Amino acid sequence: MTDIMNSGRPWAVQKLQLLQQYQSAYRNGQITSDDYRSLLNDLSNMESIQGDATDMQIKAELINAIQLAASLIG
Secondary structure, three states, rough: OHHHHOOOHHHHHHHHHHHHHHHHHOOOOOOOOOHHHHHHHHHHHHHHHHHHHHOHHHHHHHHHHHHHHHHHHO
């Protein structure tokens, strides 16, 4: 995730920050696992990831981070 934060691509940093907000809300019991899964799914499918991703490595790292978060849902 450090690569994404240091990528110089505001769209990727913004998506990673959303991911971190969702993770925090889930851990703190503010959202259910179903809501969390839905938010992660929406985040990974956002058109802006597809449209803004000129750097395939950053795009892949962001998608991997989202998928990892989704795989940890209990």
